[in-house]
Structures are given as structure tokens and as C-alpha cells.
Amino acid sequence: MTRPLDVVIRRAETDADLQAWNRVRRIVLPDEPIGTIDQIRAADRPERLVLLAEVGGEVVGHGFAGPSSLADGFVATRILPAHRRRGIGTAVLRVLLEHHAKLGNRSVASHVGDDPSMGFATAHGFAEVDRQVEMVRTITTDEPVPPPYPGIEFTTVAADPDLLRRAFTVAEQGYADMALATGAATILLDEWLRDEATLPAGSIVALAGGEIVGYAGLIAWNDDDTRAENGLTVVDRAWRGRGLATALKQRQLAWASANGLREIVTWTQQGNEAMQHVNVGLGYVTRSISRTVRRDLA
Numbered sequence: 101m102t103r104p105l106d107v108v109i110r111r112a113e114t115d116a117d118l119q120a121w122n123r124v125r126r127i128v129l130p131d132e133p134i135g136t137i138d139q140i141r142a143a144d145r146p147e148r149l150v151l152l153a154e155v156g157g158e159v160v161g162h163g164f165a166g167p168s169s170l171a172d173g174f175v176a177t178r179i180l181p182a183h184r185r186r187g188i189g190t191a192v193l194r195v196l197l198e199h200h201a202k203l204g205n206r207s208v209a210s211h212v213g214d215d216p217s218m219g220f221a222t223a224h225g226f227a228e229v230d231r232q233v234e235m236v237r238t239i240t241t242d243e244p245v246p247p248p249y250p251g252i253e254f255t256t257v258a259a260d261p262d263l264l265r266r267a268f269t270v271a272e273q274g275y276a277d278m279a280l281a282t283g284a285a286t287i288l289l290d291e292w293l294r295d296e297a298t299l300p301a302g303s304i305v306a307l308a309g310g311e312i313v314g315y316a317g318l319i320a321w322n323d324d325d326t327r328a329e330n331g332l333t334v335v336d337r338a339w340r341g342r343g344l345a346t347a348l349k350q351r352q353l354a355w356a357s358a359n360g361l362r363e364i365v366t367w368t369q370q371g372n373e374a375m376q377h378v379n380v381g382l383g384y385v386t387r388s389i390s391r392t393v394r395r396d397l398a
Contacts, residue, residue, distance in 0.1 A: 107191050112150040112162070120152060120159045126323070128178040129213075131234070131365065131387065133321040133329050142294060147173070149199045153192050155183065163192040165199045165208075169286050170230070171394050172205035177220075184216075193224060201397050209394040218391060226393035231370040235384040236363060243357035246350035249343075252308055254351055257317075258301035267305060267315040268292050274334030278369055295319075296331045302355045303331065304348050313339045316348035318356075318364075328356065330366035333375065345378050353382065 112121045115137050122134045135143075140150070151163035161179035168174035175196040179189045200208050210226065212218045218228075257264045268289055275287050297303035299318040306314035317331025330352075335344045356364060366384065368375045 106155055107160075107188050108154040109151055109163070109192055109195050110154070112152045117152055118150070121150060121162045124159065124162045124178055124180060127180060133319060133327070134323060136322050139294075139298075139322075147203055149196065151192060151195060153179070153188050155188070161188055161192060163196050165196040168209050170209035170392060171207040173200040173203070173208045175200070175208050175210050177210075189220060190224070197397060205397060207394060207396050209392060212391045212393050213388065218393075221393045225395040227395065228391045229394045230392035232367050232390045232392065233370065233376060233386055234388040234390065235366050235368065235376070235379050236387045237353070237366075237379070237382065237384045238363055239353065239356045239361050241357060243353050244350075246347060246354055249306075249347045252306050252313070252344070252347070254348075255305050255307065256301050256355075257297040257303040257305065261300065263305045263312065264293060264297050264300075264303070265289075267312050270312055270315055270334050270336050271296075271332055273337055274332055277337075278372065299328055302328065302352055302359070302361075304351045304355070306335075306344060306348055308339070312336075314344045314348050316345070316352050318352060326360060326362040328361055328364050330364060333366075333378075345375070346381065349378065349382055 112118050118137050118140050121140075125132070125134050147165075147167055149163070149165040151165075152159050153161040153163065160183040161177070163178070164174075164176040166174050175193065177189045177192045177196065179192070197208065209229075210221065211232070212221050212226075212228075255263065271287065271292060296317045296319070298320040302318035304316045305312055313336040314334065316333040319329040319331045321327035321329060330349075333345055333349060335348075353364070365387075366379060367390070368379070
């Protein structure tokens, strides 16, 4: 059996390194999208750390550290199934925690998908603080034409890219209102512009009198053109309770059907039953639960 001392943990720097990092993510998280090499590089900043774990020159896992709205920082340790329970995850996590400690961070958060992973997290001082619900919508080839919505003009980010920047004000409302156990979520404008609407033609904007009152983003699944992920769906507070979120997502589903998508995935926080109700009404079904865990740094 390989001992933890045989593990080499290093930064993922070259394109080949980042491709190997993505390969681990794809195996460990088959139902989540991966970023392109360019997207990963564009998000680089001093507080981020992207690691590879190798045994005998073979990549057997990876790690990630970065900022978080759930704590002072975020960590993720992912080890290929055949190499678990050998101390590799612990070795990777140690490097990630040391990175955050050097930055002066006092707490870190992560996401846990299954019971063995929860056991690993608990053994390393993490405790559950929240949950997220993964919901999936199978897209048919004949999604219905959405009914009209009086007083609203629907368009897309593809039709006018500046709409994404203009939608940020409404997005801030949505993040502020998220029911997180750790407090209100936040997002920076540069993160919003970089990460949202990577499928701009499927990212729908609702305008009333030329003002943005609703937005439903769609995120590319870079290694599978038949899948996508919902970005933020948000409605201006003054327009909530009128079915506008449903109208936005109906148009998104119709676009997805016409453009060859066969599955859309979305994540909602525990406590955001209003959006979960919208999703259920549109045919989404629950596939998994992700637990948010957090620990303090000594």
C-alpha cells in the first residue's frame, strides 16, 4: 500500500496540468460542469491555489483553495476512487489549509456529496452548516412555446452583451436574499461578468419599459454540448410573485430544446423553497443533496 509520504503535491501550472485537474473533476463529479483552460486561467488570483496530487508520477487527485461567501475561504479535496483511504486526501487538505492560514483566513468551507466524504470532513474538523439541492430537467425535442407575458420584453445576453452588466443590480438583490445559514451571499462584478451567461443565447433577460426586471442565466457544460447548468435566476423584488421567474425559465427551456440540449442542472439552497417550487412546476426533479461544511482554522 502506498504511504502518504509517497504523495507529491504540486501546483497545476501547465495546460497539461490543468487538463489533468479537469480529468479528476470529471471522474469524481460526473454531474457537474468543468471550466475550460482559459476560464481557469482567467480566474487566477493570489488567494486561489490549484493543486495536483501524484503517486509514482500518476495524477490521483487534486485540490483547490479560493475565496468563499460561506467562510473566509473555500477548499476542495478530490481523490480518484481507487486511491482513497491512503492518506492522500489528508495530505492535500493540509496544504490547502496552510495556504488559507498564510492568507490570514480564520475559517474555511467546502461541499460534501456522500456519506464517506462527510466522514472525511468530520474527521478533519468540519461541521455541516447548510445544504444545497441539485435538480435536473430533461429537455425534450418539443418543449412548448412559452405563453406571452404582458408588459414584458424578453431578450438575451447574446442579442445585447451589455445586458449582463446591467443585470448585475438585480443579481445583487438575488444574492442578498439567498437564505444561507452562513448569511447573505455576495458576488463581485468581475466574477459575475466572467462566470455568468457563458451560454449567452440561452441567458434570458426580462425588460419592462427598458429596465431589467428579471434574469435567468445559462452556463455552458464545456465538454458536453447537450448539457448546461442554470446560472442565477432572479426577479426584481417589485416584480416577484407574478410568475416572471417561470416565464424566464420557460423561454430558456424552449431555447435549450431548439439548440440540442438534453439536460439542464440547477442548484438551490435549502431554504429557497420558492425557487424549488418554480423548478418543480417546470418539470425539474431532485437528483442529489450537497452538504455545506465549515471549520475554523486554529
